[in-house]
Amino acid sequence: SALQALLQKQERMTRQDLVTLLSLTDPEELQALYDAAYAVKAEKVGRVDYYRGLIEFSNRCIKNCCYCGIRRDNEEVERFDTVRQDILDMAQWTYDAGYGSLTLQSGERQDPEFIDYVEALIRDLKKIGNGGLGLTVCVGEQTEETYRRWFNAGAHRYLLRIETSNPDLYATLHPQDGHHLWQVRCDCLKMLRRIGYQVGTGDMIGLPGQTVEDLAADIQFYKDMDIDMIGMGPYVVHHHTPIGQAVVAAGLDSEADKLNRLHLGLKMIAVTRLYLQDVNIAATTALQALHPLGRELGLKAGANILMPIVTLPQFRAQYLLYDNKPCVDEHAEQCRNCLSARVASVGDRVGLGQWGDSPHFFEKN
Ligand code: 5AD
Ligand code: SF4
Numbered sequence: 001s002a003l004q005a006l007l008q009k010q011e012r013m014t015r016q017d018l019v020t021l022l023s024l025t026d027p028e029e030l031q032a033l034y035d036a037a038y039a040v041k042a043e044k045v046g047r048v049d050y051y052r053g054l055i056e057f058s059n060r061c062i063k064n065c066c067y068c069g070i071r072r073d074n075e076e077v078e079r080f081d082t083v084r085q086d087i088l089d090m091a092q093w094t095y096d097a098g099y100g101s102l103t104l105q106s107g108e109r110q111d112p113e114f115i116d117y118v119e120a121l122i123r124d125l126k127k128i129g130n131g132g133l134g135l136t137v138c139v140g141e142q143t144e145e146t147y148r149r150w151f152n153a154g155a156h157r158y159l160l161r162i163e164t165s166n167p168d169l170y171a172t173l174h175p176q177d178g179h180h181l182w183q184v185r186c187d188c189l190k191m192l193r194r195i196g197y198q199v200g201t202g203d204m205i206g207l208p209g210q211t212v213e214d215l216a217a218d219i220q221f222y223k224d225m226d227i228d229m230i231g232m233g234p235y236v237v238h239h240h241t242p243i244g245q246a247v248v249a250a251g252l253d254s255e256a257d258k259l260n261r262l263h264l265g266l267k268m269i270a271v272t273r274l275y276l277q278d279v280n281i282a283a284t285t286a287l288q289a290l291h292p293l294g295r296e297l298g299l300k301a302g303a304n305i306l307m308p309i310v311t312l313p314q315f316r317a318q319y320l321l322y323d324n325k326p327c328v329d330e331h332a333e334q335c336r337n338c339l340s341a342r343v344a345s346v347g348d349r350v351g352l353g354q355w356g357d358s359p360h361f362f363e364k365n
Contacts, residue, residue, distance in 0.1 A: 003029055007036040010274050018216035021271045022264070030267070037270035037302035044278040045304050047348045050356025051339070052103045052136060052282075053094035053310040053332075056319040057082040061107025063140070064175050065163075067204070069238035069320045070107055076240055080315050084121065090310050090332070091125050091133065097336055098352035101134030103159065103307060108140030115146050119153045126154035134355035136200070141184060144191040151195050157357075158192045159200035159231055160185065164207065165221035166214045173207065173243060189225055198361045200280075201225065202232030205268050206261030208247055215264070219272050222279075228358035229305070230272055230279055233286030234265040236322035244323075262290040266301045273302030280305050280358040289324045295339075299346045305356070306343070308335040 006017055013021075024030050041047070058081045064072045087104075094102050102125065104118075118139065125135055136157035137150055147158065164170050167182040174180030192199045203218040222230060237244040237253050247253050265287055272281060282305040283298025291297065295306065309327045311319060316328045327335055343350050 003032055007032065007274065010040065011277060013275055015213075015216050015220060018219055018271055018275065019212050021274075022212045022215055022267050024267065030263070033267065033270050034301045037273040038300055040273050040277060041302045041304055045280070045359060048351040048356070049299060049304050049306055049343050049346075049348045050101070050280070050351045050354065051099040052101045052134075052305060052307045053090075053097070053099040054103045054105060054307040055082075055087060055090055055094075056105050056309070056311040056315065057087050058106040058109075059315075059319050060109060062110065063108050063180065064177075065180065066173055066175065067207070067235065067238065067241055067243040067322075069241060069322060071241060074240055077320075078318055080318050082312060082315065086312060087121065088124055088128075090312065091128055093332060094310050095129045095133050097332075099308070100351065100353060100355045101136060101157075102310075103136040103138055104155075105138040105159075110142060110146075115142070115149070119149050122150055122153040122155050134357070141188050144195070147188075147191055147197070148195050151197060155197070157198040157200060157229065159202075159229065160188055160192065161202045161204075161231065162186065162189065162218070162221065164203050164210065164214060165218045166210075169207065169209055169214060172209055189227075193226070198228040198358055199225075200229030200231055201227050202230050202282075203268075204235040205232060205265045206257075207235045208243065208250075208252065215268060216271075219268070219275055222272065223276060226364065227276075228279055228361040229282070230276070231282040231284060231305075231307075232265075232268060232272075233284035234261040234290055236261075236286050236289045236324065238320065238322045258290045262287065262294060262297075265290075265294075266297055269298055269303050270301040276360070278359045278363060280356070280360075282307060285309070285326060286322065288326045289322060296342050296346050299343065299348060304348075306339050308332070308339050310335070 059070045137155045138159040170182040281303045283295040283303035287294030310332045313331045
């Protein structure tokens with residue numbers, strides 16, 4: 001059929017092909033898309049899903065992104081910092097649990113104390129298991145010098161979502177204060193690549209004002225930037241943000257709207273897998289905010305990475321970027337058991353004790 005021919009084009013797909021696939025709605029056609037993407041996953045990265053234990057160590061943020069629950073102006077949020085030794089203990093737990101890698105995330109800060117703190121923390125984290133723990137850092141926009149210091153300290157992956165590849169749409173989602181510039185974000189991705197990181201990016205899917213053409217362009221952006229890892233997920237309303245309130249007021253957050261964003265999120269995973277082939281793609285927690293089986297569906301649509309939350313239980317409720325975030329009442333052990341059951345239900349296995357780096361990174365190096 002025409003759809004089968006299109007699915008077989010894979011990395012040769014045009015922008016219009018991407019748009020066509022992202023616009024599918026027929027359940028049988030969607031299943032064909034997910035099956036084709038899962039087959040590419042099986043061939044290029046294997047039916048093995050890797051864990052990146054996620055430590056959200058502080059919710060302080062200098063940014064004011066209009067969609068995000070921990071934006072600077074949200075005074076309802078109680079700000080926290082995790083005690084250094086607690087971070088190291090959680091990281092040791094992560095290593096002992098056989099998670100190959102850790103993701104160190106917080107809000108964005110650029111003060112020298114923070115930069116020094118993160119650098120020293122990275123050095124200590126790399127001592128665990130004699131450098132046995134893969135380490136992804138995810139703390140926003142920094143100078144090239146800072147990125148280089150952290151790389152030299154032992155971080156080898158960095159995750160910075162472009163949020164959208166459309167600068168005009170980006171501008172509608174951020175304050176126009178000179179500190180939320182699309183071009184700066186894009187330049188950061190180029191610096192990270194130059195320094196030698198495995199570079200991750202991604203978008204939010206189903207944003208107000210975002211078109212299917214924008215989403216197709218995001219996937220082409222990943223390709224043009226030669227990205228190694230994709231972390232993307234549906235936009236989910238946070239009730240106490242300007243964008244969240246506008247979306248609710250416009251009547252755009254019905255159950256049908258949420259399901260629509262979930263399905264768009266799954267289609268993005270599948271089409272990205274078909275088009276980029278050998279990159280790592282995360283089934284993110286936001287999928288599960290919209291559907292109890294969201295992350296399993298992500299794995300079946302071609303994702304191969306899960307990020308079990310390792311954050312201390314007492315801080316989880318203070319790290320809410322969006323409403324209905326799952327796993328807030330759980331602790332790390334429960335998240336481990338829950339996710340391994342999810343992986344098994346898909347018919348994959350967990351790549352324990354391995355870093356699970358993006359094969360794409362080594363293809364070009
Ligand atoms: N819905 C979905 N994702 C969000 N993020 C921030 N706010 C939201 C939201 N309301 C994502 C952004 C950011 C990442 C850490 O979390 O893409 O890069
Ligand atoms: Fe800060 Fe990131 Fe939220 Fe923006 S999305 S306000 S940078 S935590």
